[in-house]
Amino acid sequence: MNIWELIIVQPMTNILLVITMLVKNFGVAIILFTLLIKLLTIPLTAKQVKSRREMADLQNSPEYKKIMEKYKDDREKLALEQQRIYKEKGISPFSSCLPLLLQMPIIFGLYQAIMRAMASTPVELLKLERIIYPFLDVNKIIPIQNRFLWMDLGQPERLYVFGIGIPVLAILVVLTSWLQTKAMETSDAGGDASVAATTNSMNLMMPLFMGYLAYQYSAGLALYFVISNLATMLIYALMGEMNWKKLIPSKKEEVSTKKVIETSLVSDDDGEDIENKKAKPAPKPSARSAAKQMRPKKMKK
Amino acid sequence: MKTRIFKIVLLAVLSMLLLSGCAGGPIAQSTPGLSANDTHVFLSAANKIYKINLENGTEAWRYPADNTRMMTYAPVLFDNETFIFGDMYNKLHKLDIENPQQKAWESTDAKGWYQAKVAQSGDIIIAPNTDRNIYAFNAKDGSLLWKHEDNFAFISEPLIIDDTVVISSQNHAILFLDLKTGEEKHERLAMQGAVMAAPYYLEETGLIYVGSLGNEFIAINAMTLTVEWRYDGSIEKLSGIWAQPIYLQEQVLFNDDKGNIVSVDPLSGKENWVMPEQGNMLAGLAAVDEDRFIVAAEDGSIKIFDTNKKPLLQFNIEKAKIYTTPLVTDKFIIIAPVGAEYNLYAYPLETTGMPQWTFNPAK
Numbered sequence: 001m002n003i004w005e006l007i008i009v010q011p012m013t014n015i016l017l018v019i020t021m022l023v024k025n026f027g028v029a030i031i032l033f034t035l036l037i038k039l040l041t042i043p044l045t046a047k048q049v050k051s052r053r054e055m056a057d058l059q060n061s062p063e064y065k066k067i068m069e070k071y072k073d074d075r076e077k078l079a080l081e082q083q084r085i086y087k088e089k090g091i092s093p094f095s096s097c098l099p100l101l102l103q104m105p106i107i108f109g110l111y112q113a114i115m116r117a118m119a120s121t122p123v124e125l126l127k128l129e130r131i132i133y134p135f136l137d138v139n140k141i142i143p144i145q146n147r148f149l150w151m152d153l154g155q156p157e158r159l160y161v162f163g164i165g166i167p168v169l170a171i172l173v174v175l176t177s178w179l180q181t182k183a184m185e186t187s188d189a190g191g192d193a194s195v196a197a198t199t200n201s202m203n204l205m206m207p208l209f210m211g212y213l214a215y216q217y218s219a220g221l222a223l224y225f226v227i228s229n230l231a232t233m234l235i236y237a238l239m240g241e242m243n244w245k246k247l248i249p250s251k252k253e254e255v256s257t258k259k260v261i262e263t264s265l266v267s268d269d270d271g272e273d274i275e276n277k278k279a280k281p282a283p284k285p286s287a288r289s290a291a292k293q294m295r296p297k298k299m300k301k
Numbered sequence: 302m303k304t305r306i307f308k309i310v311l312l313a314v315l316s317m318l319l320l321s322g323c324a325g326g327p328i329a330q331s332t333p334g335l336s337a338n339d340t341h342v343f344l345s346a347a348n349k350i351y352k353i354n355l356e357n358g359t360e361a362w363r364y365p366a367d368n369t370r371m372m373t374y375a376p377v378l379f380d381n382e383t384f385i386f387g388d389m390y391n392k393l394h395k396l397d398i399e400n401p402q403q404k405a406w407e408s409t410d411a412k413g414w415y416q417a418k419v420a421q422s423g424d425i426i427i428a429p430n431t432d433r434n435i436y437a438f439n440a441k442d443g444s445l446l447w448k449h450e451d452n453f454a455f456i457s458e459p460l461i462i463d464d465t466v467v468i469s470s471q472n473h474a475i476l477f478l479d480l481k482t483g484e485e486k487h488e489r490l491a492m493q494g495a496v497m498a499a500p501y502y503l504e505e506t507g508l509i510y511v512g513s514l515g516n517e518f519i520a521i522n523a524m525t526l527t528v529e530w531r532y533d534g535s536i537e538k539l540s541g542i543w544a545q546p547i548y549l550q551e552q553v554l555f556n557d558d559k560g561n562i563v564s565v566d567p568l569s570g571k572e573n574w575v576m577p578e579q580g581n582m583l584a585g586l587a588a589v590d591e592d593r594f595i596v597a598a599e600d601g602s603i604k605i606f607d608t609n610k611k612p613l614l615q616f617n618i619e620k621a622k623i624y625t626t627p628l629v630t631d632k633f634i635i636i637a638p639v640g641a642e643y644n645l646y647a648y649p650l651e652t653t654g655m656p657q658w659t660f661n662p663a664k
Binding site for chain 2: 120121122123124125126129138139142143145146147152154155158160
């Protein structure tokens, strides 16, 4: 057994099995275990969110933009100046990545623990048997009762309606993944259309890919995806990081964003009150992206 | 900006690869299925079934011949004209043995995977499925005759004795079903753990032998369907038993997953001898001839012993993991490892450890 298995996968699998023994239902155990892990990683998520906010604020500050503009042709100098600002403000550019990196082993461990516990062939069962701690009674644990609602958690999920197998969980995975990606989207692509297009297509591709995994692989995995997506959305919503307005059809958003930008440009030129102008056109679609556009102009004034 | 696009795409691709990697490749990890007649060996290896000439290891055919999606590890059951197997796309197939593109029938009644070899008695095919049902089909047209539901997936080969279907259940029990109706014809026999091993019937003694993951090995009277004896030998604690026993030189031999090999008297269950811990084993024992048997361990080591537990030969297949019980034909010992250089290794019965032929599917 390698170190990864020993310190991550084995303990997590055993915790999952203990929960299963306590609640006597593997589906409920997957849900509880996913929520438990999400709860335990909230401090890391909060730190990540805080760092991301600080970084975004800094990058939108006039001082930062000024440096970017001033040293755009001298990358070395630019890097030095950026480091100086980071140091002055006490911000590390990697501080938002670190909590994410710390969470990664836990997330993948959780994923592998669920996959491991859903053993349904002799080889998989043998491998599961081998990582169960000696103080747990293997014979009471194996085999795990995979039945949950209409699903067999060890196999791809289908709800049969009039003989047609509908992949309900896979559909839910696509939906919740898309909602999550869309509502947590922070980048406005810096106004670059090609980057925006790429981001948009990736935002669509990832949920579809997750849906494909949910369709093809065991229902337990799909259940984990759905619960994990819902829990992530809830946690981010509580932290004020969910932008539900992004879920409104994008055409409106584009038009109104354009209006806000145009307005802000006009206000800059003619020197009228920005707040006044901002209130006149269609309401801003995304408070954060609009604010981003507005902030430098304000500062200039 | 191009760098930014590149980074986004790279990140997405890496995420996808990471997720795909974690998902473990195929739908489920299992082991190759083997069966053979006098002239050919049939290998069920994930997405194809191969019919291979026993003499020289050349491929006679593969099914499906094209890129049609399929996944199966279940050994095939065949007669002179047809063969039957179930797959992990929930289908049971009966095909022509010479031209597998010619389908006799296909059943889509089950909602789960077929992992085990099916059994046949007359015109009735008994097929265990992971949707917690045992199915009985009409061998002629594939029509469903009955199904019997329980609480856990059925993943081991059924045994049919006269009009009784004996089947191992992960529900810590052995089930006895009526062949014609699928009704439980006798109270199920409680075991101390999940039963993965297929039951083995010895006509000479009239007993059915089977072990469980509850560290036990028992003999069941085929007439009364009650326990005749329980193994209670010198091994302090048997480990889980995953494979069928064999009968050789008036001994019943079985192994557990720690590699303990035990010989008992078929009638009394009295221990003859024990060979402790020969390596981790999922595969069972196979009789090579009247006095020798072979055993393959997970680490790729293969050992041949005589029935007095004298070691005769030991060799190994590099990088191999062996989970499938070796198959012995009139002329060859066939090993189907995973992770090795070849999918099949065929050794002559009087082997020195050098394969006579090996098989890998041509691309």
